[in-house]
Amino acid sequence: xxxxxxxxxxxxxxxxxxxxxxxxxxxxxxxxxxxxxxxxxxxxxxxxxxxxxxxxxxxxxxxxxxxxxxxxxxxxxxxxxxxxxxxxxxxxxxxxxxxxxxxxxxxxxxxxxxxxxxxxxxxxxxxxxxxxxxxxxxxxxxxxxxxxxxxxxxxxxxxxxxxxxxxxxxxxxxxxxxxxxxxxxxxxxxxxxxxxxxxxxxxxxxxxxxxxxxxxxxxxxxxxxxxxxxxxxxxxxxxxxxxxxxxxxxxxxxxxxxxxxxxxxxxxxxxxxxxxxxxxxxxxxxxxxxxxxxxxxxxxxxxxxxxxxxxxxxxxxxxxxxxxxxxxxxxxxxxxxxxxxxxxxxxxxxxxxxxxxxxxxxxxxxxx
Amino acid sequence: xxxxxxxxxxxxxxxxxxxxxxxxxxxxxxxxxxxxxxxxxxxxxxxxxxxxxxxxxxxxxxxxxxxxxxxxxxxxxxxxxxxxxxxxxxxxxxxxxxxxxxxxxxxxxxxxxxxxxxxxxxxxxxxxxxxxxxxxxxxxxxxxxxxxxxxxxxxxxxxxxxxxxxxxxxxxxxxxxxxxxxxxxxxxxxxxxxxxxxxxxxxxxxxxxxxxxxxxxxxxxxxxxxxxxxxxxxxxxxxxxxxxxxxxxxxxxxxxxxxxxxxxxxxxxxxxxxxxxxxxxxxxxxxxxxxxxxxxxxxxxxxxxxxxxxxxxxxxxxxxxxxxxxxxxxxxxxxxxxxxxxxxxxxxxxxxxxxxxxxxxxxxxxxxxxxxxxxxxxxxxxxxxxxxxxxxxxxxxxxxxxxxxxxxxxxxxxxxxxxxxxxxxxxxxxxxxxxxxxxxxxxxxxxxxxxxxxxxxxxxxxxxxxxxxxxxxxxxxxxxxxxxxxxxxxxxxx
Numbered sequence: 001x002x003x004x005x006x007x008x009x010x011x012x013x014x015x016x017x018x019x020x021x022x023x024x025x026x027x028x029x030x031x032x033x034x035x036x037x038x039x040x041x042x043x044x045x046x047x048x049x050x051x052x053x054x055x056x057x058x059x060x061x062x063x064x065x066x067x068x069x070x071x072x073x074x075x076x077x078x079x080x081x082x083x084x085x086x087x088x089x090x091x092x093x094x095x096x097x098x099x100x101x102x103x104x105x106x107x108x109x110x111x112x113x114x115x116x117x118x119x120x121x122x123x124x125x126x127x128x129x130x131x132x133x134x135x136x137x138x139x140x141x142x143x144x145x146x147x148x149x150x151x152x153x154x155x156x157x158x159x160x161x162x163x164x165x166x167x168x169x170x171x172x173x174x175x176x177x178x179x180x181x182x183x184x185x186x187x188x189x190x191x192x193x194x195x196x197x198x199x200x201x202x203x204x205x206x207x208x209x210x211x212x213x214x215x216x217x218x219x220x221x222x223x224x225x226x227x228x229x230x231x232x233x234x235x236x237x238x239x240x241x242x243x244x245x246x247x248x249x250x251x252x253x254x255x256x257x258x259x260x261x262x263x264x265x266x267x268x269x270x271x272x273x274x275x276x277x278x279x280x281x282x283x284x285x286x287x288x289x290x291x292x293x294x295x296x297x298x299x300x301x302x303x304x305x306x307x308x309x310x311x312x313x314x315x316x317x318x319x320x321x322x323x324x325x326x327x328x329x330x331x332x333x334x335x336x337x338x339x340x341x342x343x344x345x346x347x348x349x350x351x352x353x354x355x356x357x358x359x360x361x362x363x364x365x366x367x368x
Numbered sequence: 369x370x371x372x373x374x375x376x377x378x379x380x381x382x383x384x385x386x387x388x389x390x391x392x393x394x395x396x397x398x399x400x401x402x403x404x405x406x407x408x409x410x411x412x413x414x415x416x417x418x419x420x421x422x423x424x425x426x427x428x429x430x431x432x433x434x435x436x437x438x439x440x441x442x443x444x445x446x447x448x449x450x451x452x453x454x455x456x457x458x459x460x461x462x463x464x465x466x467x468x469x470x471x472x473x474x475x476x477x478x479x480x481x482x483x484x485x486x487x488x489x490x491x492x493x494x495x496x497x498x499x500x501x502x503x504x505x506x507x508x509x510x511x512x513x514x515x516x517x518x519x520x521x522x523x524x525x526x527x528x529x530x531x532x533x534x535x536x537x538x539x540x541x542x543x544x545x546x547x548x549x550x551x552x553x554x555x556x557x558x559x560x561x562x563x564x565x566x567x568x569x570x571x572x573x574x575x576x577x578x579x580x581x582x583x584x585x586x587x588x589x590x591x592x593x594x595x596x597x598x599x600x601x602x603x604x605x606x607x608x609x610x611x612x613x614x615x616x617x618x619x620x621x622x623x624x625x626x627x628x629x630x631x632x633x634x635x636x637x638x639x640x641x642x643x644x645x646x647x648x649x650x651x652x653x654x655x656x657x658x659x660x661x662x663x664x665x666x667x668x669x670x671x672x673x674x675x676x677x678x679x680x681x682x683x684x685x686x687x688x689x690x691x692x693x694x695x696x697x698x699x700x701x702x703x704x705x706x707x708x709x710x711x712x713x714x715x716x717x718x719x720x721x722x723x724x725x726x727x728x729x730x731x732x733x734x735x736x737x738x739x740x741x742x743x744x745x746x747x748x749x750x751x752x753x754x755x756x757x758x759x760x761x762x763x764x765x766x767x768x769x770x771x772x773x774x775x776x777x778x779x780x781x782x783x784x785x786x787x788x789x790x791x792x793x794x795x796x797x798x799x800x801x802x803x804x805x806x807x808x809x810x811x812x813x814x815x816x817x818x819x820x821x822x823x824x825x826x827x828x829x830x831x832x833x834x835x836x837x838x839x840x841x842x843x844x845x846x847x848x849x850x851x852x853x854x855x856x857x858x859x860x861x862x
Contacts (some may be wrong), residue, residue, distance in 0.1 A: 003416070004423060007424030009420040011428060014421055019512070046433075047424070052821075054790050055789065062757055062766075063677065063757060063783060065677055065678060066678065066754045067675065071768050072767055074763070162592075240800055288405075
């Protein structure tokens with residue numbers, strides 16, 4: 001094995017936490033953040049291990065550059081967020097933006113996070129037939145003739161029989177050379193999936209928290225969409241009351257005031273009983289909150305509801321707690337305490353943008 | 369192996385380079401695939417290195433950014449005799465020509481610049497030997513412990529004395545030991561007494577007792593090293609309590625750090641010099657008419673400036689050109705400096721024609737800091753629209769701070785000083801008489817990144833084997849950070 005392969009393998013093992021666990025604190029995962037919209041740009045995660053060194057802090061960040069502008073003008077084209085890069089010591093950026101399609105993104109996501117393929121549950125009886133041109137036949141209708149393969153066969157035959165003249169390359173296929181596209185019929189269990197996003201939009205959820213939710217939801221969406229043919233999405237926002245909204249509103253709304261998580265769960269239960277029969281649907285509720293509930297009574301109501309009405313019907317209930325300055329984070333603890341044994345409930349803390357990556361791994365790592 | 373076509377162009381480029389007076393070790397070109405290039409680049413240009421995950425990390429980064437079309441390495445050249453240069457196989461013919469001309473510039477710089485004079489030109493073998501040695505150590509003591517120790521050493525890798533090669537800081541061990549404590553010794557142990565009373569007030573036993581006390585005090589206060597030492601790695605190598613294998617590893621890391629140091633020290637000059645020569649050789653000789661537009665495109669790509677940073681290719685190239693022009697026209701010396709007449713200065717041309725000689729001299733004797741300090745003039749600064757910028761917390765963006773020449777130059781030099789690394793030296797290895805190591809960070813207004821410093825201290829303690837300390841400053845107040853191997857504490861220094 002060549003040296004670099006070994007080093008590369010070792011590096012990947014360290015990043016995945018298989019060996020040298022003491023280096024874990026020095027790994028910056030980098031984020032795979034996709035910008036929504038037409039441009040479809042995605043940052044590729046570039047895990048880096050930075051060994052500690054004596055370096056300058058960033059209290060005197062600045063430098064020399066050249067270009068137009070007056071004193072006091074912003075430097076054109078520079079990244080506006082100072083927190084992310086390194087202290088201008090030429091360490092280089094760790095995130096690279098490239099344009100990729102959603103399929104590629106899902107593939108990368110699966111590869112980087114080592115996500116397992118999901119085993120869909122659902123009515124196995126309900127099947128649809130799927131046709132796919134997957135093979136090559138020697139017989140078939142002219143409309144399915146495969147030119148390239150046909151000519152290749154002809155060329156092979158001519159060369160082996162010595163007829164082929166490279167000076168005057170004329171290839172004439174005869175009947176036995178013809179190749180046609182063949183199709184296969186595969187029964188495909190009809191699987192339906194629905195993702196229900198629930199977000200706490202109470203006063204304590206700031207723009208930073210929302211941004212985290214938005215990014216995480218988008219990546220979850222991308223992954224689940226690559227796993228199911230059709231997928232429905234529903235959005236619920238709540239503060240003291242809950243309502244269903246469209247995607248756009250979901251990400252934009254900012255309410256103020258208290259939080260009654262039970263209101264959202266009630267709506268969730270209604271939605272599921274009305275529209276999504278558990279026998280036919282794969283149901284994925286994701287709830288994002290800062291973990292501050294109004295009262296312990298309400299938390300109790302939530303827990304009961306989860307236990308009796310939600311968990312039995314869903315594939316997995318995911319709770320993501322976005323840390324915020326104002327949230328107590330109590331709900332996370334309550335959930336863990338109540339459902340420690342139940343593998344259908346996954347709770348994860350998302351301390352900051354870098355945490356998105358780990359959180360998704362927790363949510364989707366089980367392959368349910 | 370080069371194709372016939374490339375051999376033809378290489379010979380042409382080489383011929384021209386020699387005619388212009390470039391002087392280099394023979395350059396051996398290899399055309400390599402993208403995989404090979406990424407591999408070589410992640411190994412710092414050397415096909416054989418010691419095994420370490422960090423090379424794998426670099427490879428991961430390079431191959432990903434190449435795969436997604438974000439960056440591409442055109443060439444890579446290493447400082448050896450003969451000089452090896454790798455050319456990316458996907459380069460167009462024009463790019464290969466340009467790159468070969470560029471490489472001759474680097475090769476000349478490696479051979480002639482004084483800061484490279486101490487480097488081992490047989491580093492290819494040396495690196496391979498390092499690899500063999502570390503592999504043997506790993507076979508014997510296990511992969512993990514050795515790798516962990518390498519990590520500790522790498523964590524301290526930047527603590528070397530960049531001028532060690534040029535300046536002799538240590539006393540010659542063979543020279544007679546000077547008693548630097550003579551001053552202390554002169555301090556009389558006797559109490560003050562008139563002559564005739566002396567033997568009563570200072571009886572012999574008392575004097576002896578006092579002398580012994582002073583001697584004891586001197587030993588307590590004696591510092592080792594007696595001079596501060598910036599070569600922290602070298603100091604550790606000689607004085608830390610290390611196993612033989614650890615010593616071997618540390619010495620390998622140190623050797624390699626010193627080998628690579630001059631490249632960081634002369635980045636602007638080296639790239640500027642190579643760019644100067646690829647432009648000259650390409651535009652005057654190698655370019656065919658059909659290639660002009662493509663050439664302009666590739667060349668401008670290499671000298672393009674990104675917002676918020678300086679491009680060393682561009683800065684170096686322009687400075688060399690500026691020097692050449694000034695020495696061609698005699699725009700230097702007292703007359704020039706003292707001339708106040710704007711028009712006279714603009715028309716100044718004494719036809720001295722010393723430009724070419726001057727830039728060859730500069731490429732021999734300067735490094736980035738002295739290069740910019742000596743040759744970056746106010747006119748140059750203005751002409752190239754240079755400015756300093758800083759982050760404005762209030763507006764949340766980077767803003768242009770000043771176009772003042774002195775400030776731009778100051779900022780630039782500061783950022784280059786000690787490679788933009790904090791200045792740290794060993795002050796005492798028997799700190800508080802407890803065998804603790806004391807480092808000192810020379811505070812110049814820029815604070816250390818404290819969380820990083822704590823972690824580095826933990827690694828340093830592992831190498832030193834006893835508690836370690838660093839004196840630095842936070843918010844202008846001096847503090848001492850101490851690490852006993854696990855815990856890190858800091859306290860204000862009075």
